[in-house]
Structures are given as C-alpha cells and as structure tokens.
Amino acid sequence: MRKYGPCASALVCSESGGYMKIGSSTGVVPDWGSSPDPAVTQTRTGETLALIASRLGVSVEDLQRANPQIGDPNKLTPGLEIRIPAPAIDDSAASGESDGTVSAGSKYMESNVEASLMKSLLSGGSPLDVMPGNNSAQGSGGITQMPPVAVPLYGAQYSEQDKEELSAGLRRTYQAAEHLGVSHDDIVAMLHTLAGNRPLTSEKMTGALHLFFMAKDLAPADRKLVGDAFKASHTDPAYVAGLSKLVVDPKFANASTQVKKEWLEEFDGLSKSPELKGLSPDEKSIVIQALVSDPPPAADKISKTVAVLTSAKELSPADRKLFTDGLKAAGGDPAYAASLKKLIEDPKFKGLKPAEKTAVLSQTKNYADAQAVTNIDRLLQKNWFRAESLDDKQRSLKTIARLSQYPVGDKQVINNTLDKLLGASSSIKIEWKNYPDSVKHGTTYGEADGNVLYLNKGKIPANNDKLIETDDTNHLALNTTVHEMNHHINNDKVASTFHYFEAEYRAWYIGFKAEHGRAPTNEEAMDQRISWQLNPDSVYGKYAAAALKNPKEAQKFYDFLGSVTGMKVDAKNWKAVVKSDPATWPDKGHSPAAAPSGNIDNH
Amino acid sequence: MDDKIQQKIAEAARAEYGWKVEEVRTDEVERLRRSSCSFYTAANAVRPLSYQANYAVLPGDEVIGISDPDAAGKILDTCSAGARADWWAEIITRFHGDLSGGIVLADEQVRPDITRKLIQAGMKFTPPAFSDDKQSVSFLLLQPETYILYRVQATRSAGGPIQVVTTKLLLNATAAKPTSQLSPGDAMNSIREMLR
Numbered sequence: 044m045r046k047y048g049p050c051a052s053a054l055v056c057s058e059s060g061g062y063m064k065i066g067s068s069t070g071v072v073p074d075w076g077s078s079p080d081p082a083v084t085q086t087r088t089g090e091t092l093a094l095i096a097s098r099l100g101v102s103v104e105d106l107q108r109a110n111p112q113i114g115d116p117n118k119l120t121p122g123l124e125i126r127i128p129a130p131a132i133d134d135s136a137a138s139g140e141s142d143g144t145v146s147a148g149s150k151y152m153e154s155n156v157e158a159s160l161m162k163s164l165l166s167g168g169s170p171l172d173v174m175p176g177n178n179s180a181q182g183s184g185g186i187t188q189m190p191p192v193a194v195p196l197y198g199a200q201y202s203e204q205d206k207e208e209l210s211a212g213l214r215r216t217y218q219a220a221e222h223l224g225v226s227h228d229d230i231v232a233m234l235h236t237l238a239g240n241r242p243l244t245s246e247k248m249t250g251a252l253h254l255f256f257m258a259k260d261l262a263p264a265d266r267k268l269v270g271d272a273f274k275a276s277h278t279d280p281a282y283v284a285g286l287s288k289l290v291v292d293p294k295f296a297n298a299s300t301q302v303k304k305e306w307l308e309e310f311d312g313l314s315k316s317p318e319l320k321g322l323s324p325d326e327k328s329i330v331i332q333a334l335v336s337d338p339p340p341a342a343d344k345i346s347k348t349v350a351v352l353t354s355a356k357e358l359s360p361a362d363r364k365l366f367t368d369g370l371k372a373a374g375g376d377p378a379y380a381a382s383l384k385k386l387i388e389d390p391k392f393k394g395l396k397p398a399e400k401t402a403v404l405s406q407t408k409n410y411a412d413a414q415a416v417t418n419i420d421r422l423l424q425k426n427w428f429r430a431e432s433l434d435d436k437q438r439s440l441k442t443i444a445r446l447s448q449y450p451v452g453d454k455q456v457i458n459n460t461l462d463k464l465l466g467a468s469s470s471i472k473i474e475w476k477n478y479p480d481s482v483k484h485g486t487t488y489g490e491a492d493g494n495v496l497y498l499n500k501g502k503i504p505a506n507n508d509k510l511i512e513t514d515d516t517n518h519l520a521l522n523t524t525v526h527e528m529n530h531h532i533n534n535d536k537v538a539s540t541f542h543y544f545e546a547e548y549r550a551w552y553i554g555f556k557a558e559h560g561r562a563p564t565n566e567e568a569m570d571q572r573i574s575w576q577l578n579p580d581s582v583y584g585k586y587a588a589a590a591l592k593n594p595k596e597a598q599k600f601y602d603f604l605g606s607v608t609g610m611k612v613d614a615k616n617w618k619a620v621v622k623s624d625p626a627t628w629p630d631k632g633h634s635p636a637a638a639p640s641g642n643i644d645n646h
Numbered sequence: 647m648d649d650k651i652q653q654k655i656a657e658a659a660r661a662e663y664g665w666k667v668e669e670v671r672t673d674e675v676e677r678l679r680r681s682s683c684s685f686y687t688a689a690n691a692v693r694p695l696s697y698q699a700n701y702a703v704l705p706g707d708e709v710i711g712i713s714d715p716d717a718a719g720k721i722l723d724t725c726s727a728g729a730r731a732d733w734w735a736e737i738i739t740r741f742h743g744d745l746s747g748g749i750v751l752a753d754e755q756v757r758p759d760i761t762r763k764l765i766q767a768g769m770k771f772t773p774p775a776f777s778d779d780k781q782s783v784s785f786l787l788l789q790p791e792t793y794i795l796y797r798v799q800a801t802r803s804a805g806g807p808i809q810v811v812t813t814k815l816l817l818n819a820t821a822a823k824p825t826s827q828l829s830p831g832d833a834m835n836s837i838r839e840m841l842r
Contacts, residue, residue, distance in 0.1 A: 219840040223833075245841055252837045257830060291830050479662045479699075479713045479746070486747035486791050487697045514792050514814075535694045547694060570759040575790040580749065582689040582698040585673060622758045 086123040092116035095125055205241065212243035216252060223256045228263075230255070232270045236277050250283040257291040264300050272307045281324065282314055285331035288374060294338050310340040318345050325367050326352050332375025344377065351380040354388060358404075359397065365404040372411035382416035383407055391423040402437050405507035410444035414458075418447040421465040427472035434505035435475045441510040442473075442503060445520045446557075452521060453556040459645040460525045460557065463532060464496070471531060475500040488515075488523040491530040498523065517558070525645060526554035533641050539589035541599035547576055547583050549639040565607045566625040566632025573607065574621050606637055647674060651686075654709045655701045659688040662713050663699060675700075678736055683725035685740075696791060697747065700740040710741075717741040718808050731774035735785035738800045744810045745798070750774065751786040760788055760795055763816055777801075786815070 086095060092106055092113060107113065109128040213234050220230045233251050237243055251273065258269045269290055276282040289295050289310060295303060313334055319327050333348040334340045348370075355366045366383065373379035386392055392403065403423070407416050422428050422443055431439060443465070446457055464471055476497040478487045489498040502519045503510065510516050527550070529535075535546040551572045555563045563571065576583040577600075590596040601612040604620055609629035612620050625632030656670040671691040678685040682705045689698040701711045702721050710717050718741040726734065732752040739745045754761045754771045761771045774785035782801035789796070795816035801809045 215841055219837060222840060223837070245838075248841055249834070249837050252841075253830070253834050256833050256837070287830065476664070479711065479743075486789060488791065490693055490695050492693050514794055518792050530694045537690070537692055537694055543694070550694070571790075571793040574757070574759070575749075578749070580675075581790065582687070582695060585671075585689070622755070624758070624762060 084125050084127055086119040086121055086125060092119065095119075209238065209241060209243055212248060213238060216243075216248045219248075219252050220255060223252065223259070225252075225255045225259050226266070229259065229266060229270060233273070236270075236274045240277055246280050247277075247283075250280050250287070251277065254283055254287040254290065257287045261290065261296065262300070265303055268300070268304055268307055272311060275311065276314070279314075281328040281331045284328060285310065285314060285335045288332055289335040289338060289340075292335070292338050298338075306339045310335060313340050313342060313345060316342070316345055318349055322349075322352070323367075325371060329367060329370045329375060332371070333377060333380065334375070336375045336377055347377065348375070348380060351384045354384045358387065358400075362400055362404050365401065365408045369404070369408035369411045372408060373413075376411075376413060378413035379411060379416060382413045382420065386416055386420045386423070389420060389423060391429070392420075395423075395429075396433075398433055399436060402433065402440055402507055406440040406444045406509075409441070409509035410448040412444075412448040415444040415447040418443050418461055418465055421461075424467070425465065425472070427474075431475075435500070437505045437507060438475050438498070438500065438503040439473055441508075442498070442520045442524065445510045445516075446524060449521055451560045452558055453560050453644075456525060456553055456557045456644050460528050463528055463645055464524075470494050471496055471528070473498060475503075477501070488519045489527050491527040491535075494531075496524065496527050496531065521558045522554040525557040526550045528645055529553045529642065532645055537586065539586045539593075539596075541590055541596050541603070544576060544583065544587050544590065544600065545603070545639050546641065548572060549641050549643060552636065552639055553643055553645060562635040562638070564632055565609075565628070565630065565634055565636050568636040569607055569621070569625070569632065573604070577621055608632075647672065647686075651684075651703055651707065651709070654703075654707065655686055655688050658701060658709050658711050658713075659699050662711060663690075665690050665693075669693075678733065680725040680729065683721065700747075702737075702741065712741055712743060712746050715743060716807065719802070722802070722808075731776050731783050731785070734776075734783045734800075735774040735787075735798070738783070738798070738808065738810065739787055742800070742808060742810055744812070745787065747789075748796075749788040749790055751788060757788060760786070760816070763795075767816060769815065787812075 084095065092103055095106060103116065105128040106125070107116065109126040113119070113123075113125075216237060217230060217234060220233065225233070233255050237247060237251055240247055254269065254273055258266050261269065269286065272286055273283065286307075289306070295306060298306065314331055319330055322330065329352065330345055330348045333344045336344065351370070352367070355363050358366055366387070369383060370380060386403070386407065392400065395403065403419060407419060410416075419440060422439060428436065428439055443461070446452075447461060449457065463469060464473070471494050473496050476489075476499060478499050478501065487499050488502060489496065491497070498519060502515050510520060529550040530546070533546060533549070535543070535550070537543060548568075552563065552568070555567070555571075575581050577587050578584040579588050587600070591600060597614060601614070601617055604610075604612040604617055608620055608623065608625075610616075610620055610623070652672050653667075655672050656667045659665050659670045660667050669690050669692045671689045673687050673689075675685040675687060684703045686701045686703065687698045688701060689695065699711060701709050702717070702725075703709055704720070704724050710720060714720070718738050721737050721741055722734065726737070732750060735750045735752070739748050739750050749757065751757055751760060751771070751773075753773055764771055772784075772786065774783060776783050781803070782799055784797065784799045787796045787798045788794075794814060796812040797815050799811045799813075801811075803809075
C-alpha cells in the first residue's frame with residue numbers, strides 16, 4: 044500500500060486545522076457555480092493546483108497550460124484567479140470552446156463535473172489508492188477520483204485504515220442515497236456531515252439515509268431545515284431517528300416552513316431534556332420517538348413515556364427487554380405505550396407465571412400495536428385463557444395479536460369478531476384441538492360448537508415467536524376465526540336447505556372480507572366457494588344435493604346462481620352455469636358479490 | 647350401507663374428532679370402491695363443519711382412517727391392484743397425513759376454473775399419472791378452503807412409507823397490494839439491505 048504524509052491524501056491539511064475541502068467549491072455544503080466568472084475560479088485555503096484540477100475535473104497539465112502565470116503549483120495564494128480549461132472527462136459537460144477555456148454560461152459544468160467526480164470515486168475502488176500523494180498526479184486519470192467532501196480534521200492524524208474506512212463508508216452511503224432518489228444537494232450535505240462523524244458506522248449511515256430519504260419530497264427550504272437539524276445533532280442516532288419520524292409525519296409535511304422550523308427547534312430543545320439523562324440508549328430512543336409522535340413535540344410526551352418505562356421496573360430483565368423492544372417497535376406510539384403500561388399493571392398479568400408473562404410480552408413486542416395489546420389484555424381477563432396450558436396460551440396470544448394487528452383486512456369485521464370473542468360479556472371460548480390431520484396441508488382449521496371455537500392446534504406453533512405467516516396460519520388466524528364466529532353468532536345449524544347453504548356462504552364471505560379487506564367478486568365467489576359448496580364430494584355438497592331435490596328449495600339455489608352470474612338459471616342448466624367461464628357472464632364476474640342475508644359483519 | 651360398518655365408522659369418528667356417535671353422518675364414496683375395499687366419508691350432521699373424515703373398510707371389516715400413519719400404504723397394498731393413477735391420487739389425498747383432503751383434478755372438467763387459470767399462468771392441465779417406473783404418482787390437487795393449487799408427487803419405495811412432495815402452483819392472491827411508496831419501515835429495511 045502506498046504511504047502518504049499527513050497532508051497527502053483525500054484528507055488535505057488546512058493551515059488552521061479546521062475544515063479541509065476536497066472537491067467542493069465552498070464550505071461543508073458545496074455551492075455549485077459560486078464563482079463570479081464561470082470561466083474562472085479562485086483558489087481556496089489549502090488548495091494546490093492538483094486539487095483544483097480534481098475539483099474542476101481537468102488535468103493538472105491542462106490547468107497549468109491555461110494558467111502559465113502560476114509558479115509553484117503546490118503553493119497557491121487563496122483567492123488567486125485560475126482560468127478553467129475545458130474538461131476532457133465528460134462529454135455532457137464539455138461545453139468548452141476549442142481554445143481550451145470554458146465558455147461563459149457553463150456554470151452547470153462545475154457541479155456536473157463534481158458530481159461526476161463523486162460518482163467516480165464512490166462507485167469505484169479505494170480513492171486512497173489514487174490520491175495525489177505528492178501532488179504529482181498526471182492527467183485526469185488518478186486525480187479525478189477525489190471525493191468532493193469536506194472533512195474536519197480537528198487537528199488529529201488519521202491512519203490509512205481510518206481514511207479507507209471513511210471513503211468506503213461515504214461511497215456506500217452515496218450509492219444508497221442515489222438509489223433512493225435523494226437529491227444531489229442533500230447527498231452532498233449528508234456526506235459532508237457524515238465525513239466529520241467518525242467512526243462512520245452502519246448505524247449512522249442508515250440513520251442519515253433514512254432521514255434524507257424520508258425528507259426527499261419536502262420543499263427545498265424545508266429540506267434545508269432538516270439538513271441543518273441533522274448537522275446540529277447528527278452524532279446522536281436516537282435524535283436522527285426522531286428527526287426521520289418527525290419529517291415523515293403528515294402534520295409536519297403539511298405545516299408551513301415557519302411551523303416546521305419551530306417544531307424542529309422544539310424537538311432539538313426537548314431532546315436535550317434532563318429527563319433523558321440516565322436513560323439507556325434504548326430508553327432514550329423510545330422517549331425521543333414518543334416526543335415526535337403526533338407533532339408538535341411537547342414536554343409531557345417525555346414525562347409520560349418515562350413513566351411507562353418506570354412502570355416496567357418490576358419485570359425480569361428479559362421481560363423488561365421485551366417491553367422496551369415493543370416500545371421501540373411501536374415507534375413511540377403513545378397509545379401503544381399506554382396500553383402496555385395498563386397491561387403490565389393489570390393484576391391478571393401480575394398473577395401469571397414467569398413463562399406466561401414472557402409469552403404475553405413476546406407477543407406485545409411482536410405485534411407492537413395498541414389494539415393488539417388491548418386485545419391481549421382482554422384475553423388475560425378470560426378465565427378460559429388463564430386456564431390454558433402455556434402452549435395453548437402461546438397459540439391464543441399470537442392468533443389474537445395477529446388478527447388484531449392485521450393491516451389489510453376489513454377492520455370492522457375483525458374488530459366486531461374480537462369484540463364478540465373477548466368482550467366482557469362474551470361466553471365464547473377458544474379451545475385448541477388435536478385433529479388427526481394436524482400436519483402440513485390438512486384441510487381442518489376449526490369449527491364452532493356451542494360456545495366453543497375449536498381451532499386446529501397443529502396449525503399454530505406453540506412458542507413466543509411472531510406467527511410465521513403461511514397459507515395455513517394466515518387462513519386460521521385471519522379467516523377461520525371470523526368464519527366460525529359468524530356461524531356462532533348466526534346460530535347456524537346443518538340442514539338440507541338453501542338457508543344452510545347460504546349460512547356457509549355467508550361465513551365464507553365474511554372470512555374473505557376479514558382476510559382480504561373487501562368483498563369477493565362474483566367470479567371469486569363462484570370459483571372459491573360456491574362450486575365447492577355444490578360439489579357432492581364436499582360435506583356441504585351432500586346437503587345441497589338433498590335440498591336441490593325439493594323444487595321450492597331448488598329455486599332459491601337457481602335464483603342465487605342467477606344473481607352471481609347474471610344468467611338465467613334453472614334445473615337444466617345449473618350445473619353448467621357453475622362451471623361456466625365468467626368471461627361469458629354479463630359482468631364478466633368482476634362485480635362485488637352481493638352480500639348474503641344474516642349477520643355479515645359479526646356485530 | 648351395512649349397519650355394522652356404519653357403527654364402526656361412527657365410533658372411529660368419535661374417537662378421532664370427538665363427535666357424538668349419533669351425530670355422525672356416513673356416506674360411501676362409490677367411485678373409489680374396489681372388489682375388496684370400500685371407502686366412506688364421515689361428517690358431523692349437526693355442526694356446520696368444513697371438513698369430513700375419510701375411512702376405508704378393508705377385508706375383514708377393518709376400518710382405517712388417517713389416524714393410522716400408514717393408512718395410505720395399507721390401502722394401496724390391499725386394494726390397488728389394477729387401479730388407475732387417479733384412484734391412487736384419491737387414496738393418497740384422503741389418507742396421507744400430509745394431505746388429508748382436497749379436490750383431485752382427475753380431468754379438466756372437474757374444475758374448469760382451475761384449468762383456465764393454469765392456461766392464463768402459462769401452464770397446462772395434466773391428469774394424474776404414474777411415473778415410468780410406477781413408483782410414484784403425480785397429480786394436481788386443489789385445497790378448496792384456501793383455493794391453492796398444488797402439484798403433488800407421491801412416491802412409494804418398496805416396503806417404505808409414502809413420501810409426498812407438494813409444490814404450490816397457483817395461489818389466488820387476492821390480498822390488497824401494498825402501496826408503491828415505501829413505508830418508513832420498508833425504507834429502513836431497504837437501506838439496511840443496500841448497506842449490507
């Protein structure tokens with residue numbers, strides 16, 4: 044590896060020991076085209092001709108030819124005017140004239156070249172390998188790979204490894220930022236700030252990228268506010284994460300620039316509150332997330348969150364970690380924090396065995412959602428739940444939490460179902476049942492019988508993990524629970540009637556809504572349910588077949604099939620209609636299926 | 647149906663599923679009948695259930711269901727002489743613990759909707775078929791509760807258990823699609839991935 048002196052690398056010494064500038068035209072944030080004459084630039088403190096060449100994207104030789112007045116290329120007076128020769132590296136920027144100087148009006152060139160330099164550096168190999176260690180780089184080959192990033196030295200000396208790690212980190216950050224569509228100015232500002240924030244860890248890079256990505260759709264003036272806030276406290280990952288949360292909040296996004304400024308100042312001040320002293324990094328992160336929830340930031344959010352954290356003091360260390368992990372995952376949501384505090388202070392929770400407490404807190408962490416925690420708390424009130432084995436408690440917890448937190452489903456149907464099951468007056472209980480086919484692709488998910496909702500034990504693993512989302516677990520948690528509760532609510536009984544056929548269709552219809560968040564189309568209804576319910580191989584089909592022997596009942600089936608397909612259905616054609624291609628139906632099967640009669644939302 | 651057989655099946659269903667004997671409804675699956683074996687479904691005549699149990703009655707009136715881990719193997723050993731691939735597929739579907747139900751697509755007309763969807767997906771319908779060495783049978787199986795189509799390959803080594811391999815062919819993905827814009831969490835995950 045090449046060895047460099049303290050002033051001979053990407054890190055260029057300044058006489059003052061403050062910032063050195065690498066490639067940028069002004070201080071920390073480059074000011075593209077700031078030169079008063081686009082054909083001329085001025086030397087800056089600490090710059091050599093080689094550095095100017097790199098900044099401009101031209102070779103040292105060309106620069107020397109265009110500026111014969113320069114004596115020693117390594118000793119330049121700050122403010123010296125330098126004529127800019129046309130660059131040879133970028134066709135798009137090469138608007139220079141044939142006499143070797145850049146034409147007037149090509150301010151864009153400098154930024155374009157500089158961007159090109161940065162891109163070249165950051166997407167290529169180690170810049171330190173091509174640095175002009177003794178300012179003797181020739182042509183545009185090596186020196187063009189210098190990063191346009193200002194690096195504060197703080198008077199310290201850095202090892203080659205430091206420099207390489209910094210360059211590599213900046214390069215990766217640049218590539219990611221570009222991929223994320225962060226604006227060029229923001230990228231440069233971010234890199235300049237990060238360059239002075241050594242060691243440049245993945246956490247810092249991730250936090251910065253996340254912030255600038257979240258802010259990228261703000262107006263330029265607002266982005267500058269965010270960039271300034273980042274610059275002010277970028278060394279604190281919790282603060283940066285808080286900023287990210289704040290800038291993505293719709294209230295922040297829709298606020299005026301003045302209000303944004305006030306909120307950012309308020310956040311900055313409150314995030315340094317004495318109440319945060321003595322908190323662990325995780326706890327501090329939680330408090331800061333809470334601080335920026337539902338802006339504007341306010342002091343009481345800090346005190347409330349600290350109170351929630353304090354409430355967990357009695358938990359075991361492992362449970363306390365689950366508790367704080369949940370709060371972190373909830374991103375400071377005050378409703379989640381309040382629900383969690385209420386849960387762990389509940390006597391029913393305190394009465395659980397240690398392993399059961401862990402099971403509960405595992406799911407409040409896995410499903411860091413206020414409604415999930417509230418429903419877990421309601422679960423704790425149920426005698427049947429507290430009487431379950433640990434294994435079955437784990438199954439019940441994750442099933443209820445998954446259904447509570449499921450974002451896609453029909454919320455009204457899901458909430459009604461959970462109210463019916465977990466409400467104070469509910470007499471329904473879950474019982475995890477061993478079925479002979481409790482493995483793999485078995486078709487048994489559950490059943491309703493009287494006040495018992497039987498669920499297939501083999502479908503839901505008993506552990507403290509989040510429910511692994513498979514076809515089976517999703518179907519049981521999101522669909523079967525709702526489907527079977529609908530049978531219970533409607534007091535459905537098996538019979539050889541259209542009424543029973545419709546009861547099964549209704550239960551399927553509501554299960555579909557819970558799982559998919561919408562009513563099925565007519566085609567989906569026919570393909571996924573009706574044809575099965577009329578198939579004599581199915582348990583339903585046997586009853587339907589018997590009902591169809593009764594002309595009065597049969598007519599109800601024909602009318603129903605007619606409503607689904609839009610076709611005229613009778614005894615002669617109904618089987619063909621069931622197998623017909625929806626493309627031949629009047630509405631092609633695309634319309635939402637008509638809602639069946641009975642209770643269709645589990646209210 | 648023989649009352650004695652019906653009673654034995656009802657007893658088996660009570661033991662396996664906890665049903666009351668008097669609530670068990672039993673139906674013969676006549677198309678599966680072989681000279682020495684008959685096949686039945688048992689359902690609860692009171693509870694609105696989506697599933698039914700399958701039982702085979704082997705020579706000597708031995709009733710066998712899915713609780714027997716080698717039910718499919720015993721049935722094939724005893725009753726499969728000269729049987730076609732679709733019959734094998736039905737037995738494996740009903741009596742192998744990894745499957746225990748579903749609709750065997752014996753021909754294109756069993757479920758025309760599936761045939762259409764296979765074509766739309768650039769695949770084609772294939773009926774149940776034995777491998778050249780007759781050691782395995784391959785078929786399409788629709789799980790009606792989830793509306794997922796599988797290709798099943800069941801292989802029987804001499805004297806060994808039946809190995810079932812399922813491959814998901816069609817998933818009727820009807821769940822709402824995520825928004826095209828990255829959520830904060832998605833963005834963070836993407837960033838971590840990029841920096842990895």
